[in-house]
Amino acid sequence: MGKAMTHNIWYHGLMPRDEVEDLLRRDGDFVVRKTEFLGKPKFTLSVSNKQRIRHILFKCENNKWFFRDIKRSTPSELIEAHLMMRAPVQSDGTILERGIPRPEFYILHEHIEIIKKLGGGAFGEVYTGTWKKKDGTVEVAVKTLKGIMHKKQRAEFMKEAKLMKRFDHKNIVRLYGVAPQEEPIMIILEYAAGGSLKSHLQKDKSVTTDRLIKYVIDAARGMCYLSGRQVIHRDIAARNCLLGKADELKIADFGLSVADISLVKQNKLKSMPVRWLSPETLRKGEFSKKTDVWSFGVLTWEIFMRCASDPFPHLTTAEAKAKILSGKQPMDPPSGTPPKIATAMSICFTQDPEERPDFEALFRVLAPNEQPPPPMDMWDTYVA
Structure with missing residues (x-):
């Protein structure tokens, strides 16, 4: 039935309710979506009326679909009937006026x-x-x-x-x-044609130092861009970097990321990658743009180690945590790391997050002849 609905521009499939609510601005604006009710898939009509969003389950008895009195053979026919007859879908007089099309970034x-x-x-x-x-x-x-x-x-x-x-x-x-x-x-x-950064560095021993420097600068540029858009990535690591067709590094995997918030607190760190975490994250469960900077320092170490091992290779997780919390520099730059990269890595590990550089300052250390990506302007503010 869901596939049969996709020809309707107002059918939004399995979108969560808070996603579609942003689309319904005027009385009579509506979409149809698929949801769960008591553990079973159901079609739901989401419609705006009197500055409130109603979420109304489609009912079906004897192969007939209905909200109130009008019954039809399919959900699509039921919606068309309510549009044509301007018949209320609820006792409060809610009627359907305009089916809101799927956004352009919805792909069938x-x-x-x-x-x-x-x-x-x-x-x-x-x-x-x-x-x-x-x-x-x-x-x-x-x-x-x-x-x-x-x-x-x-x-x-x-x-x-x-x-x-x-x-x-x-x-x-x-x-x-x-x-x-x-x-x-x-x-x-x-599609990142170059694949995983980690896999590439482990397999290709011919990658030059200049290329490693470029990867670090690419990552810093990407993080500078994210930071300027008020995004905390929370999982900066070589495993979450990909390579494009021109061998440019691309930051990926935003499953843990948050935006428009300066500090996130997470009480349980059980599933978090301890070896990449900052002291304030381990002590207080805090994540910020400055904790991303710390993790970036660990990423830099990974790149110049050519991803031969995870950070703190000879330590248990508990020992690695103790090292991070010791108040001392947690790791030394790998052998052969150029001085500029070693300096950048070192300042990433500044213990006090207030004193730790932001990504713009870090980028100026790494690429002094290049302007960092500009922060998001007011006109560029995201609209859901």
Whole structure:
């Protein structure tokens, strides 16, 4: 039934309610989406009336769909009947006026072809694929939500896409769109032809020092861009960096990222990668743009170690935590690290976050002849 609904521009599939509420501005604006009720999939009408959003479940008895008195054979026919007759869908007089189309970044499943599995993670799998557009075919990476997920998990998955659609920078993996109309929900991303930075450095021993320096500067440029848009990544590491077709480093994996908040507190760090965390994160569960700077220092170490090991290779996790909390420089630059890179790495490990440089200052150390990406202007403010 969900597939049959996709020809309707007002059908938004498995989008969480808070995502569609932003689209309903005037009385009579509506969308139809798929949700869960008592653990079962249901169609829901979301409609604006008297400055409130109503979420009304479609009812079905004897193969007839209805809200109140009008009954039709399909949900689509029921919506069309209510539009044509201007019949209320609720006793308070709520009527349907305008079906709000899916945003441009919604992509239909039928336009995506999955080709090859690249890897997997907590939420699902990542594949290479193609996206059939009106003007041709584009090679893409496809991130899928694993299995039949619950509402909360879908919302978390979509949060990553909502954040990524803000970004337009050569050192950030680009989001093309989302495919939420049916299972599995997909995030459609730019395909990074060079693959994983970590895998590349482990396999290719011929990567020059100049190339390693370029990777560090690329990462700093990307992080400077994110920081200027009030984004805290929270998981900066070589494993979350990809390489584009021109061998440019791209920051990826925004599953833990947050925006428009200066400080995040997380009481439980059980699933967090301790070896990349700052002292204030380990002590107080705090994440900020300055904790990203600390993690960037660890990423720099990884790059010049050519990802031969994780940070603190000879220490247990508990010992690594103690080293980070010791108040001393947690790690030395790997052998052969150029002085400029070693200096940048060292200042990333400034113990007091207030004294630790921000990404703009760090970028000026690494690339003194290049202007850092400008911060987000007021006119550039994101509108959901």
